[in-house]
Every structure is written in structure tokens, then in C-alpha cells.
Amino acid sequence: MARTPVAEHEGRVRALLAPLRTRDAETVPVAAALGRVLAGAVLSPIDLPPFRNSQMDGFAVLASDLAAGLPLPIAGEVAAAAGTPDPLVPGTAVRIMTGAPIPAGADAVVPVEDTVVSVDAMVTIASDWAAGAYVRDVGSDLKAGAQLLPGGVRLASRHLAALAAAGITGVAVSSRVRIAVISTGSELVAPGEALGPGQIADSNGTALVAAARDVGAEIVLEGRVVDDHEAFEALLVAAIAADAELVLTSGGISQGEYEVVRETLEPRGALVDVLAMQPGGPQAIGSFDGIPVVCFPGNPVSSQLSFLLFVEPLLREIAGLPDRIRVTRVLDAPVTSVAGKRQFLRGRALPDGRVETLGGPSSHLVAALAAADVLLDIPEDATELAAGATVETWEL
Known part of the structure; x- marks a missing residue:
């Protein structure tokens, strides 16, 4: 079976979600x-600043009074506090604190470390100072x-x-993009619930909600549903009622039985496809009553990587965030890949520019993904890469 290139599906999702760029x-x-x-x-x-104030702790003076080099009487003190200080009397100095309003008549501030104060409340200035020294003028910032x-x-x-x-x-x-997240699967239970035979905790909901919030989206609904068409459709209706602009689903789009997302949305025109990628082959896009729906596989690693590839870039753009950093690194060990599939391996960046893989390619290895700090992007046409080969990595 021919598989669709990842780049082609990226374009589909980008086109579907393009209206979200226009924000109220x-x-x-x-x-x-x-x-x-x-x-x-x-x-x-x-x-x-809204008023002239002092840049330093020191003395407010009239610069021309310093020419003679004579001590000046200390006529008062101005603290950084509300109010208007008395004007400076020519031939005197006023002790002033950083941020305090400068008295009318003063045109310079001499830092305290450049002065000598005598016991009779006189201050001697160590050197000449020009008008404007250490004065923050009104509007000097903006x-x-x-x-x-x-x-x-x-x-x-x-x-x-x-x-x-x-x-x-x-x-x-x-406005933030308003997103509804729906996990599907009769085997799912809420995280923390006791697991019965054949049951697993729903990690997709937690992951997708967190990933969307991390790039600036607002979650208006988080739901979990068994493999039942009516129950799933009811959650889609609830998402619209919650004013969702985008619905993200996980699970229910493979080619087997009980694929509730495919069975519900395909008759409404959804495109269900298999991509040339691992993990994350099954993908779907569609709409429900005019609201775009982007559908990811149910395997947890597949779901998280699908969000990163197909939805996150637009949300980052809307939120004013930079793209994920991509860095070329050197493999520390050989890597094999499946012909015709773009593979995303989990890995850890090493300090010397090398990268090591963690776990394997399987889509259920959530612990390996949690331990990773990069993804290795292995091209479709690569089946074997030797140690020392360069590979593009995406920082997580």
C-alpha cells in the first residue's frame, strides 16, 4: 500500500487550520x-519617567554653584516618596535619594561617594559636575x-x-485558540483509577492538553469516550457548545473494527490516511459542523509526535513562539530504519555533539519518550546509518 509523505499531510493540516490564524x-x-x-x-x-528624579544617592545642586569649589550648606533632604520638594536655594545642596524628585532649581546630582560631609552640615564636592549629571529627565525613557x-x-x-x-x-x-481534546477507546480509564483486565490509563488526554497549553492554546473541553458512535458524536457536539475552534482526537482511525472516529467522521468527508512515518502512520483530518478535527493515532508516542509535527507549528506561530530548535548531531551508534518510512526515534543529546537513541521505534514506549530530550529525524530513504553519521534532531 502506498503511504502518503509526511510533508503532504503537513500541508493538508496547515490548509485546514489556516483560518485559525485570524484572531479576535x-x-x-x-x-x-x-x-x-x-x-x-x-x-x-x-x-x-513622569517627573525629574535622581539616578543616584547624593546631593542635588546647581552645577554653576560648584565652580568656586567651596563647601555648600546642606539645606534639606528629599526621599523617594510622594510629594513635591521645596525648590533649591542657590548656593546650597540638598541630600537626595535614588528615584526622589529633583527640587526645582537643581540641575545636577553629585553621587554621595564624590562628596565629603563635615560635622557642621556642609558638603564639599570633590570635582566639578556639569548640568544634567545623574538627572533622569521627564520622558527620557519614553x-x-x-x-x-x-x-x-x-x-x-x-x-x-x-x-x-x-x-x-x-x-x-x-484570543487563544480554543481546543477540545477527546480520547477514544473502550480500554481507557482516567489516570489514577484502578486498572481492570485489558484496561490502560488515558495518557493521551493528559499529554495533548498539556502540549496545547504549552504553546498558548486554551482547553475548553477534555473528554474520554468508549468506542461508541453516539457517545463520540455527543462529545463533538459538546465541544462545539464549549465554543471550540479545533478538536483533537486520539485513537479510532485505524483500519480495524471499533474505529469510532473513522466510522463517525469518514461519512462526513474526513480524509483517513496512512503516512510514510513511524510512529504515527494512521492520520485523519475532517470537520464536524464546520469545526476542524485533527485525528491522531491512539498509541501514546504516536499521538504526542503527531501533535508536534502537524498542529504545534501553527499554534506556536499564533502564540508568537519560535519554532522548535533543530540541530544536526552525530550518531554515537548505528541506526537501522524501515525503508520508505520517515522514522522519529527518541534520543538524548550528549555534550560532545553526539546523540544516543533511547528505547526503540515502537509507539507505546512512553518511558523512553519521557527520558528523551531530542527526536532523531531519520529520512524515508535511509535504512542504515553508521555511527558517526549526521542526523537532524528536534529538541523536545
Whole structure:
């Protein structure tokens, strides 16, 4: 049986999910905006800093008073606190703290380490200082009305700090992609439940929910269903009711019996296919009442790698995240692969640029995947790679 190349299915999924790139904007509190993507540029409503203030602990002076080199009487003190200090009297100095407002009439700050204070409250300046020294002028960081942050930036802590400094409490961000995750299989039970004969814990739901959230998506429904057409369809209806924009399923798309996803969606026009890849050969895409559905195999490693290959790239783009890092490394031992299949082996990167494989190619080896920090991408036409051969790896 001819198998579809991975790249062709990547294109199918990309086309199916292309409408998700157009995001509505929503306003969220700055405190809840970490990791969100700005829907548009943000302008500062105020000057930053909003008032002249001192860059150092020291003395506020009029620079021209320093020319004679004579001690100046200390006329007062200004702390970093609310209020407006009294103007500086020419011929005097005012002790000032970092961040404190500079008194009117002062045009320089002399750091305390460059001064000598006598017991009679006089200060001697060690050298001449020019006007503007250690003075943070109004708007020297950013003028009111200037762009504080550009649209499209993914908000990190430094961005939130700038927004807070400008007094901004809410920002317009792109809405998150709303995803429903449905695990299928009569053998599945919730993680932590006692396993009966023939039962396994549903790890796919946990993995897909976590993977989607990790790249900025919002999970609006997480469900698990036995191999029953009506029960599965009811969960699809529930996903739509939860306002899902995308449904991800695992299991139920092979060529055997009890393939509930294939049996439900294929009559609605879904494309069910087998790809030239290992693990993760069975794949399907379709829609349910206008909502795209991307269907992964039920084997847990296959499900996780399928998400990484086919859905994660678009979600990363929408969330303003970079692509996964790909690095060429050197095999520390020979590798064999199946002719005609692009194989994704689990591995561990070694400090010297080599990479070792972990476990085998089977799609049930969740412990090996958990121990891995890279995937080895073995091309379809490679059947044997010797130790020392180079291979592309994807960082996990």
C-alpha cells in the first residue's frame, strides 16, 4: 500500500487550520497577560519617567554653584516618596535619594561617594559636575504618546513591567485558540483509577492538553469516550457548545473494527490516511459542523509526535513562539530504519555533539519518550546509518 509523505499531510493540516490564524482581540488585565500576544501597538499615556528624579544617592545642586569649589550648606533632604520638594536655594545642596524628585532649581546630582560631609552640615564636592549629571529627565525613557510596545509581541515579564510603569492596567491581546481534546477507546480509564483486565490509563488526554497549553492554546473541553458512535458524536457536539475552534482526537482511525472516529467522521468527508512515518502512520483530518478535527493515532508516542509535527507549528506561530530548535548531531551508534518510512526515534543529546537513541521505534514506549530530550529525524530513504553519521534532531 502506498503511504502518503509526511510533508503532504503537513500541508493538508496547515490548509485546514489556516483560518485559525485570524484572531479576535480581547482585553485582559496586565497581571493576567503573561505569554499573551499583543493585538496591536500600545502607546504610553504618560512620560516615562513622569517627573525629574535622581539616578543616584547624593546631593542635588546647581552645577554653576560648584565652580568656586567651596563647601555648600546642606539645606534639606528629599526621599523617594510622594510629594513635591521645596525648590533649591542657590548656593546650597540638598541630600537626595535614588528615584526622589529633583527640587526645582537643581540641575545636577553629585553621587554621595564624590562628596565629603563635615560635622557642621556642609558638603564639599570633590570635582566639578556639569548640568544634567545623574538627572533622569521627564520622558527620557519614553515620551507620552510614543509606542511602548509593538503589536504582535509575546508578553514577557519585562513587557508587563513597562505596561505597569506606564499605569496601564489592561491590554488587547489576540484570543487563544480554543481546543477540545477527546480520547477514544473502550480500554481507557482516567489516570489514577484502578486498572481492570485489558484496561490502560488515558495518557493521551493528559499529554495533548498539556502540549496545547504549552504553546498558548486554551482547553475548553477534555473528554474520554468508549468506542461508541453516539457517545463520540455527543462529545463533538459538546465541544462545539464549549465554543471550540479545533478538536483533537486520539485513537479510532485505524483500519480495524471499533474505529469510532473513522466510522463517525469518514461519512462526513474526513480524509483517513496512512503516512510514510513511524510512529504515527494512521492520520485523519475532517470537520464536524464546520469545526476542524485533527485525528491522531491512539498509541501514546504516536499521538504526542503527531501533535508536534502537524498542529504545534501553527499554534506556536499564533502564540508568537519560535519554532522548535533543530540541530544536526552525530550518531554515537548505528541506526537501522524501515525503508520508505520517515522514522522519529527518541534520543538524548550528549555534550560532545553526539546523540544516543533511547528505547526503540515502537509507539507505546512512553518511558523512553519521557527520558528523551531530542527526536532523531531519520529520512524515508535511509535504512542504515553508521555511527558517526549526521542526523537532524528536534529538541523536545
